[in-house]
Amino acid sequence: MIEVNGLTKRYGEKYAIKDVGFKIGEGEIVGLLGPNGAGKSTTMNIMTGYLSATSGTVSVNGFDIRENPIEAKKNIGYLPELPPLYPDMTVKAYLDFMFNLKQVKANREEHISKICKLVKIDAVYPRLIKNLSKGFRQRVGIAQALIGTPPILVLDEPTVGLDPKQIVEIRDLIANLGRRHTILVSSHILHEIQAVCNRIIIINQGEIVADGKRDDIIRKVTEDARFTVRVAGPRDEVAKTLVKIAGVDKIVDDGVRESGSNDFIIIPKAKVDVRREVFERLADRKWPIISMVSGQLTLEEVFLRLTDTADSE
Amino acid sequence: MRAIIKREFSSYFAHPVGYLFIGVTFLMASFSFFIDVFLYGTTDISPVFSSLFGLMYLIVPLITMRLLSEEKRHKTEQIFYTSPVTMTEVVLGKFFGACLVYIVATAIVFVHQVVLAFYGSPEWGLLICRYLGLVLLGGLLIGIGLVVSALTESQAVAAIITLAVTMIMDRIDSLTQSSSSETLIKITEWISPGHHFTGFFNGILNVADIFYYISMTGLLLFIAVRILDRKRWA
Numbered sequence: 001m002i003e004v005n006g007l008t009k010r011y012g013e014k015y016a017i018k019d020v021g022f023k024i025g026e027g028e029i030v031g032l033l034g035p036n037g038a039g040k041s042t043t044m045n046i047m048t049g050y051l052s053a054t055s056g057t058v059s060v061n062g063f064d065i066r067e068n069p070i071e072a073k074k075n076i077g078y079l080p081e082l083p084p085l086y087p088d089m090t091v092k093a094y095l096d097f098m099f100n101l102k103q104v105k106a107n108r109e110e111h112i113s114k115i116c117k118l119v120k121i122d123a124v125y126p127r128l129i130k131n132l133s134k135g136f137r138q139r140v141g142i143a144q145a146l147i148g149t150p151p152i153l154v155l156d157e158p159t160v161g162l163d164p165k166q167i168v169e170i171r172d173l174i175a176n177l178g179r180r181h182t183i184l185v186s187s188h189i190l191h192e193i194q195a196v197c198n199r200i201i202i203i204n205q206g207e208i209v210a211d212g213k214r215d216d217i218i219r220k221v222t223e224d225a226r227f228t229v230r231v232a233g234p235r236d237e238v239a240k241t242l243v244k245i246a247g248v249d250k251i252v253d254d255g256v257r258e259s260g261s262n263d264f265i266i267i268p269k270a271k272v273d274v275r276r277e278v279f280e281r282l283a284d285r286k287w288p289i290i291s292m293v294s295g296q297l298t299l300e301e302v303f304l305r306l307t308d309t310a311d312s313e
Numbered sequence: 314m315r316a317i318i319k320r321e322f323s324s325y326f327a328h329p330v331g332y333l334f335i336g337v338t339f340l341m342a343s344f345s346f347f348i349d350v351f352l353y354g355t356t357d358i359s360p361v362f363s364s365l366f367g368l369m370y371l372i373v374p375l376i377t378m379r380l381l382s383e384e385k386r387h388k389t390e391q392i393f394y395t396s397p398v399t400m401t402e403v404v405l406g407k408f409f410g411a412c413l414v415y416i417v418a419t420a421i422v423f424v425h426q427v428v429l430a431f432y433g434s435p436e437w438g439l440l441i442c443r444y445l446g447l448v449l450l451g452g453l454l455i456g457i458g459l460v461v462s463a464l465t466e467s468q469a470v471a472a473i474i475t476l477a478v479t480m481i482m483d484r485i486d487s488l489t490q491s492s493s494s495e496t497l498i499k500i501t502e503w504i505s506p507g508h509h510f511t512g513f514f515n516g517i518l519n520v521a522d523i524f525y526y527i528s529m530t531g532l533l534l535f536i537a538v539r540i541l542d543r544k545r546w547a
Contacts, residue, residue, distance in 0.1 A: 048395040052545040073397040084389040086320075088327040093320075100316030101396050144392075 001026050001152060001182045002047070007056035009042050009206075016042040017206040020056070026151075029178040031193030032186040034203035035307055040186040041081050043203070044156050047184075048078040060152060074102070077150040077181075081157050083141025087130035091121060091140055094129060095147065104148040111147070119143045119173060135166040142173070153177060155185045159192055171195055190299050200299075204307040214299060221302045225268055226295035228254060229278060232261045233287030239264065241281055247272035261290050314402040314409075321410025325376065331414055334376050338418035341368050346425045356433040359514065361422055362443050366510060369419075369447070369454060370479045376414055377458020378472035380407045381541070385466045393541075400541040404534050408452075408459060415451040419444070439516040446513025449526035450506055454479055456533030463540040482506055 007020040017039040024030050034040050045051040047058050049065050049072065058065040063072035086094060095112050104111065116122050119139045124132055129140060138158060145153055158174065159167045174185060175196045187193050193200055200217060202210040210217045231238050235253070243251050247268050254263035268274045275292065282289055297305065325331025342361050349360035384390040393403045422444060429435045457478050462471040486505040489497045502508045506529075509522040 050391055050394040050545070070397045070399070073395060076395070078391075078395045080388065080391045080395075082388045084387070084391045086324070086387070086389055088324060089320075093323075097316055097320045098392070098396075100319070101392070101398060103397065 001028075001061060002184070003057075003059040004043070004047065005057045005059075007043065007046060007058065008054045009039075009046060009051065010054040015206050017046075017203075020203070020206070020208055022201055022208065022211055024182060024184060026182055027178075028199055029174070029183045029185065029197045030199045030201060031197035032184060032201050032203060033190065033193050033303065034186075034188060036188055038188075038203045038307075039206040040188075040203060041156055042206075044078070044154050044184070044186060045080075048076055048154055049073055050078075050080070074148070075150050075152055077145030077148070077153045079141045079145045079153075079155045079158055081160070083137055083144070085129045085137060085140060085144075088128070090128055091116075091125050091132075091143075094140065095143060098144050098147045102148045106149075111149075115143050115146045118146070118176075120169075135162055135169075138162060138166075138170065142170075146177075149180075151182060153181045153183045153185075155183065157186055157188070159187065159189070167192070190303060194299055202303060202306055209306045210302075218297055218299060218302050221297060221305055225271070225273065226265055227275065228263055228265050228291075228293045228295060229282075230258060230261050230263050230290040230292075231282060231287050232290055233282070233285065235262045237285075238262065238282070238287055241285060242266060242278065245274055245277050245281060247274040247277065258290065265295065314398075314406045317398075317403060317406025318410045318413070321380075321407055322413045325410075325414050328379075330375055330379070334372060334414060335418040337372055338365070338368065339421050341365070342419075342421045342425070346428075350425070350429070356429045356435050358422065358425060358429065358435065358440065359443075361425060362447065362514060365419060365422070365447060366450065366507070366514075367483075369415075369451060370483050371476070373415070373451065373454040373479065374458055374472040374475035376411050377455055377462055377475055378468045379462065380411060380459055381462040381537075382465050382468050382471045390541075394545065400538045403541065404459065404537045408455060408534055411455045411459070412448075412452060415455065416448060419447055419451065422447075436516075442513055442516045442518060445518075446510050446522075449513075449523065449530075450510055452530045453506055453526055453533070456530040456537075457482070459537045460533050460540065463537050 002024040005021050008018050009016040020039070020043055032040050032043065042051065046053045047065065049069050052066070060072040061075040063075065065072045089097070099108055099112060116125055119142050121136060121139050121143055124136050129137065132140065142155070142158065145155070155174065159170050162170065171192060174183060177183060178196070185197065194214060199212065200210070200214055201208060202217070210220070212220070239251055239253060242248060242264060248266055249269045250267040252265040252267070254265050257263050266274065266278065279289060342365055345361045345364035346358070350358055393400070422440065426435050426437070426440050458471070458475040461475045461478065465471050482505070486501045486508055489501045492498055503525070509525045512519040512522045
């Protein structure tokens with residue numbers, strides 16, 4: 001569906017993006033995640049033909065965006081960071097204009113009314129765009145991208161500046177659209193991406209630092225399967241018992257966090273799951289486990305770690 | 314392209330600027346018609362054309378200032394870059410959209426001619442010839458405005474620079490009036506839109522004059538397309 005290869009955009013000496021490459025298959029909903037200024041919009045702008053890359057190629061449904069721009073653009077619906085709306089037009093006039101501009105071959109009224117129902121803008125259809133709230137403008141922006149039913153949707157920060165209720169609504173809408181379209185959606189908010197995307201690409205300072213399914217990325221970044229147990233029992237004896245378990249590499253005493261118990265960080269040998277064993281040994285000695293918490297990083301931590309490493313380089 | 318022409322034309326009437334342009338043109342042309350033709354008791358409508366000729370240099374920047382600068386400011390230009398249209402279609406759409414407003418405004422001369430028809434038998438052929446010249450002049454002026462508005466985000470800057478350029482174009486042949494070089498005089502005369510308008514004004518359809526307007530306008534539109542295409546590389 002989309003193939004991006006070695007995409008680089010340079011402004012003088014500064015790289016906006018550097019050697020960005022990924023493939024998106026049909027039906028995928030991919031999240032492009034990165035801090036502000038990471039190169040998300042630049043990447044999307046190049047993919048949709050708004051900017052030219054210094055080097056690299058973008059192929060959309062088999063059409064190169066540079067060599068065959070018209071065909072490539074027919075396959076993409078794009079919502080830029082700032083929805084490109086004419087404030088002096090009504091929603092109706094604007095969608096009509098986009099319908100004509102994209103030279104869509106469908107029944108106009110049917111097509112537009114279907115989109116309006118889908119993105120829920122029927123109520124504001126006859127109104128001037130300049131009088132609409134931000135949430136509705138964003139929806140009109142999405143409606144515009146949907147005109148012509150392009151197989152691919154590129155949505156740049158579709159929920160930015162919306163209130164929590166609107167965010168949930170737009171997120172549901174994207175999930176809904178994902179049934180019929182291949183979607184690339186960017187955001188700097190993890191929550192959003194996590195909720196709708198089945199694949200995540202993390203970009204930082206113009207370079208891709210991770211690409212994969214959510215849990216795969218987390219596993220890759222977390223060095224080991226460490227976890228913390230809180231045990232109500234004599235400290236030294238518990239430690240001795242734990243260290244004897246086959247598969248445990250190291251025990252770190254994490255001190256007392258709750259009276260009457262002690263915390264231990266258990267670092268198992270690579271790829272060994274010792275949680276069951278730990279439970280059984282401690283149960284044998286009648287030392288209850290108050291809690292057991294996985295030390296795996298959350299997506300937030302993974303994100304921070306990935307973007308921090310690159311910062312300190 | 315038709316979608317852009319339609320949007321452009323109708324957008325003039327979402328703002329006062331379209332009404333203002335047409336209103337001022339009607340007013341000035343009719344004023345001239347009343348004092349120079351009607352009160353004089355003549356059926357010679359040429360003073361109206363002289364007034365319109367001068368007026369257009371001044372007020373065409375009104376209808377060209379927002380053509381591309383406004384798109385840039387509102388970021389709506391992204392629509393054109395990311396939709397399946399070429400920059401040539403965009404520029405031509407904008408150009409013809411503005412031309413339509415210009416044609417509607419200047420068509421007032423036909424109304425004046427009809428009024429005169431009650432009092433005498435005006436020369437329709439001459440009128441059409443002059444009107445053609447006026448429309449070709451409009452195309453050239455709109456072309457200048459289009460190029461300027463492609464270069465700036467500010468409507469005011471676009472209007473002022475366009476005005477400066479059209480005013481210089483208007484008097485470019487005066488530059489060499491005291492020159493002894495025949496070549497220099499020929500060159501400035503060739504550049505001067507007014508010089509080429511004289512033929513139309515006198516009812517002479519000259520291929521060289523038509524060629525001048527069309528080629529100059531074409532060149533300006535080509536430059537506008539290049540400016541837009543280059544922006545992708547910025």
